[in-house]
Amino acid sequence: MANPAPVSDGIGIANLPNQRHKIVAKHGAHFTLMVVGESGLGKTTLVNTLFATELSPPKNYARRHHKQLDKLTEVDIIKAELEEKQFKVKLTVIDTPGFGDYVNNRDSWSPIVDFIDDQHEAYMRQEQQPQRSEKIDLRVHACLYFIRPTGHTLKPLDIEIMKRLGTRVNLIPVVAKADTLTQNDLFTFKRRIREVIVAQGIRIYQPPVEPEDEGAVEHARMLADAMPFSIIGSTEDVRTLDGRTVKGREYLWGVAELRSLLIRTHMLDLISTTEELHYENYRQQQMETRKFGEPKVKKVDNPKFKEEEEQLRRRFTEQVKAEEARFRQWEQHLIAERDRLNKDLELAHIELDSLQAGYGRGSARR
Template identity: 40%
Template sequence: QQADGDKSHAGDSTYVGIDAILEQMRRKAMKQGFELNLMVVGQSGLGKSTLMNTLFKSKVSRRSVQPDPEERIPKTVEIKSISHDIEEKGVRMKLTVIDTPGFGDQINNENCWQPIMKFINDQYEAYLQEEINIDRKKRIPDSRVHCCIYFIPPTGHCLRPLDVEFMRRLSKVVNIVPVIAKADTLTLEERDFFKQTIREGLRANGIDVYPQKEFDEDAEDRLINDKIREMIPFAVVGKVLELLFLYLRDKGYIGRSGKYLRYMTHMQNIKDITGSIHYEIYRVRRLNESNIDTPPNPVQANGVHAAQHEALSHEM
C-alpha cells in the first residue's frame, strides 16, 4: 500500500519507498513526544531562570524565592525539578528544568559539586533498574540529565577554581555547556578576552564540553560543531535574547514554529551522547560491580573515553 506522498512514483520500478518509512518514523516520534532534561548550575543572581524562560518562551524555571534574609542562601546545594508539557503544531515535548540553588553561594564551597554528581548518577541508576527488570516497561521513563548549562560569573579574568573543579568532574558524567552569565556587564573587548581565556582554561584542565570532538560523525558534523566551539563559552543576556527574538518574529524572519526549539537543534545529539556515552559508562561499571556478564563495552571497544571510564570508577 502506498503512502499519500508516493503517488508520484506510481509505475517507477526503481522506487523502493524509503521516504515513506522515514515519514512513518517521523509520525511515530511526534505521537510519542520528546523528553528533554536540562540542569542549570551557577551561583544565585546569575540569571538562570531568566535564560530558561527566554529560551522556551514560557515560565519553565522557578525564580529564587527569598522570604527573609536568614533563608536566602540554602545551607547546602539543593536539587529542584520542574516539568512542563509543551505542545506546538502537534509536537509534544516534556521539558524538565533541574535547578541547583545553593551552589557556589557558601564561604567554603569545597565539594559542593557532590550533591549534583549524586543526583545525576541517581537518575542513571533509576534508568538502569528499569532497564534490567524482567517485566520492563515498553518505554522507560527518562529522567537522565541530558545537558548541564553551567553559568560562569562575568568576572572578565579567568575561570575560578570552583568553575574548573566542577566542570572537570561533571564533564565526565554529563554534557556540559558553559555560558558567561550577564555578558552585558562586559565590554566587547572584555567579553572576547574572557571567552578566549576560558577556552584556554578548559583546554589546560582537560575539560571536554559539548560538542565533543570525538563524536563528529562526518565532515559536515565537524564543520557545524567547529563553528559552535568557536562561540563557546556562549555569552548570554536573557532579556536581550528575548527582545531580539520578538523583533525577528514581528519582522517575519522567523516563524512561530521555532518558538521553543530554536536554540535546540542539537537536542537529539545531546540525548544520544547521554545514552551512548555517559549512561553507558555508568551502566557497564555498575554491572561489573554486580559481577554480571556483559557484552564488550562499545565505548571502550572504539577506544573512546576508556580512560574516562577508569577515572570515573575512582572518583565515584
C-alpha cells in the same frame, strides 16, 4: 529481444524518515535540562527564555541577608509539557539552588554529581526488571553551567565541578549576563576560559559534524568559536532583522537567540549522546565492578555526613586526651603515694632496728 524492465519507484526506503517522524511525533520526547551556577546569574530567566514560557517564577534574593557558613546544595525538579505544531516535549528542568553561594563551598558539587549518577543507576535498575514498559527516566541530557562574568578566568570551584560534570553529562558552559562586559573584555574572557578548559582536560559538549556537509562543518566551527556561549536572557518579545519574533534582547550586534542553537538544532543529539555515551559508560563501569542485580554500594560522601564524622572524631580525640591527662595525674598521685609509703616503711624499719638494738643492749647488761 527482451523488453526492458519497467522503471521502478524503488522499494520504499526513501519513505523511512517520514515514518520515523510520525513515530517520534506520536510519542513525543523527554528532555531533561540541568542548570548549575551561583544565584543571581539569570538561570531562571534563561530557562523561561529558551522555552518561551514561565516554567519557574523569578527568585527573590533580597531575603538573603547573609551567607551561611555551610549549607548543602539543593536539587529542585520542575516539570512541564510543551507542544509546538502537534509535537509534544515533556520537559524537566533540574535547578541546583545553593551551589557556590556560601562561605564554605567544599564538596558543594556532591549533590549535583550524585543526582546525575543516581538517575543512571535508577534507569539501569529499571532495565533489569521483568516489566520495562513504564520506565521513569530523569537522566540529564544537557547541563548548562553558568560562569560569572568576572572578566578574569574560571575559579577553582568552576574547574572542580566542570571536570566532574564533563565525564557524566553533555556539559555546555555559558557566560551569564554577558551584556555586563564590553565586546573586547567578553572576547578575552571567553578565550581564557577555552584555554583553561583545554589545559584542565575538561570535556564539553561537541555537536556532531558530517564531513560531507560543508554547511554543518562551518556551523560546528562557529559553535566552537562561540564556546562558552554568551547568555543574555530575557522574556521580552524582540523583532529580528528578518521579521521573526523571538525571546531575547536586542543590541547593536543582533538578537541573542539561544533556543534555535541549543534546542531546535541539537536536542535529539543531546538525547542520543546521553543514551549512547554517558549512560553506557556508567552502565559498563557498574557491570564491571558488581554482580548482576546487586545494588550499588552507596558512598558516604555527603559533606554533611563528613562534617558530622569530623566533629565526632574531634570530640573522641578530645575525650581521649582528657582521659590520658587524668590517667597521668592519677599515675603521678600513685607514684607520690608509693614514695610516701616507702619512706614511712623505711622510717619504720629504722625505728624497729633501733628498738631491737636497744633491747639487745638491755639484755646484755642483765
